[in-house]
Amino acid sequence: MDKQKIKIRAFGLIAEKMETDDFDLEGLHDTDGVRMALLGKFPSLEKIDFAIAVDKELIDKNTSLKSGAEVALLPPFSGG
Amino acid sequence: MDRFQRQINLRGLGVDGQNKLQNASVLVVGAGGLGCPALQYLAAAGIGKIGILDGDRVTLSNLNRQVLFGRADTGKLKAVVAAEFLTKKYGDSTYIGLPYFLDNENAIELIGQYDLVLDCTDNFASRYLINDACVLLNKPFVQGAIFRDEGQLAVFNYHPNGEPACNYRDLYPTPPNQEIIPDCNETGVLGVLPGIIGTYQASEAVKIICKRGIPLVNTVMLINIFSNSSYLLTIRPRPTTSQLIPSSPEAFKKKDYGWSCASVKSLSWEEARGVYEQQPKNTVWVDVRERGEKPELDRPQHLLMSLSELDQQIESIKNFSHILLFCKSGLRSRIAAEKLSVSLSKKEVYSITGGLDDVHSPANSKKLWQKK
Structure with a gap:
């Protein structure tokens, strides 16, 4: 079976914790899977609330992903 | 020739648009990094009445980004200094300095007196407070926020065609765990970032008032000045959001909005x-x-x-x-x-x-x- 590629875009505190804002993940098929994979890789994300968008649309429940989909991780910003 | 001639000449704005600006009232909450540039452009554009709400005083470390203030202003109330500066500069509009913080006691009455609100605050408590008050009063608001080299911008509670409009709770239903968010005063920032985001907020306000252009309706814009990237994100009203917002001004006054940098x-x-x-x-x-x-x-x-x-x-x-x-x-x-x-x-x-x-x-x- 081929491993489909998902593109991750991270913002704000999430990008800072991961020390990157743009990378690919393989073999994932929904947003819950992406979340689990990221928490496994970056345990410090557990305490951070963030919204998720798939292909630039905000989602509010687990969403299936096609190969090449872009998943954005969006923590809230408070500074002013 | 009046001082607004160059924007009156702009296609789609005209005398009609200028009249709309001069008849409009805008409340700017927070006269800091975002509020200072926003205030300057709103005042320059001739908004008829501008409220400047901020209980804070100017400190030296503000001056890299809060461009309405100078060394001689340190220790003075930001709202008062800003209102005096803009009155002296233009004198043809009303600038009201409100030298205190927004809270659930004063928010409904204050916001009720304005057509539109700019959220230029630096903490989540104020952001949720402004959101809920604006939803209750059916007022549009333009939100700006920053983190290090990134800025976030959105127009909430507004849809030009009267279709369902998103508010901040459609994006983030409840305030985040505050402990993990860096302190408002400790995160480093270059002055130009709030300068850009605050100026964008003024631009969105002018677009909404003049009904000219396409505002960020049900859309969030993210800008990164380090990498020069921008990102537009579509959001939709969630069916569960209305349950999170107090049902009446009385319920709003009883709600605990918690810790805030501004307080x-x-x-x-x-x-x-x-x-x-x-x-x-x-x-x-x-x-x-x-x-x-x-x-x-x-x-x-x-x-x-x-x-x-x-x-x-x-x-x-x-x-x-x-x-x-x-x-x-x-x-x-x-x-x-x-x-x-x-x-x-x-x-x-x-x-x-x-x-x-x-x-x-x-x-x-x-x-x-x-x-x-």
């Missing part, structure tokens, strides 16, 4: 010493650490009033007008300042940033403090 005024050690030197008789230094904590401190002369005994000991500081709180790292003094700002609302209560760990603290920089 706590903070000073550096140097600034705190400046406050003390101006009013030595009316100012008290208070150590909120627990008794026996090291290092012990000789100077400045201070009271010991640990965070856990704060309520019982409040009588001993009631006669002072300026209260300077410190602890080891600045965290407990901030919590103490938040508590005391509520119970001693008429006093100037400050938390000293960085606490005794700070390099300029009396524990680390004894020479500086010995003379006084």
Whole structure:
């Protein structure tokens, strides 16, 4: 079976914790899977609330992903 | 030729658009990094009435981004300085300085007096407060926020065609765990980032008022000035959002919006010493650490009033007008300042940033403090 590629875009505190804002993940098929994979890789994300968008649309429940989909991780910003 | 000629000439704006601007009223909440540029462009565009709401005073560390203020303004109320500056500069509109913070007691009445709100605050408590009040009053608001090199911008509670409009809770239903969010005063920032985002907020406000252009309706824009990337994100109203918003102004007033940077005024050690030197008789230094904590401190002369005994000991500081709180790292003094700002609302209560760990603290920089 081929491993489909998902593109991750991270913002704000999430990008800072991961020390990157743009990378690919393989073999994932929904947003819950992406979340689990990221928490496994970056345990410090557990305490951070963030919204998720798939292909630039905000989602509010687990969403299936096609190969090449872009998943954005969006923590809230408070500074002013 | 009047001072608005160049925008009246703009296709789609015209005399009609200019009249709309001059008849409009905008409340800018927060006269800091976002508020300063937003205010300058709203005033330059000729908005008829601008409210400037901020209870904070100018400090030296504000000046890299809060471009309405200069060195001579340090210690002064931002709202008052900004209103005076804009009145002197243009004089053809009304600028109202409101030198206090937004809270659930005053929000409904204040926001009710304006057509549109700019959220230029620096903390989540205020952002949720503004959101809920604007939803209750059916007022559009333009939100700007920053984190290091990134900015976030959105228009909430507004749809030009009357279709369902998103609010902030459709994006983030409830406030995040505040402990993991860096302190408003500790995150480094270049002045140009809030300059850009605040200017964008003014641009969105003008578009909504003149009904010209495509505002960020149900869309969030993210801008990164480090990499020059931008990102537009589509959001939709969630069916569950309305349950999170108080059902009436009465319910709103009872809701706890919690911790906020805005409710706590903070000073550096140097600034705190400046406050003390101006009013030595009316100012008290208070150590909120627990008794026996090291290092012990000789100077400045201070009271010991640990965070856990704060309520019982409040009588001993009631006669002072300026209260300077410190602890080891600045965290407990901030919590103490938040508590005391509520119970001693008429006093100037400050938390000293960085606490005794700070390099300029009396524990680390004894020479500086010995003379006084």
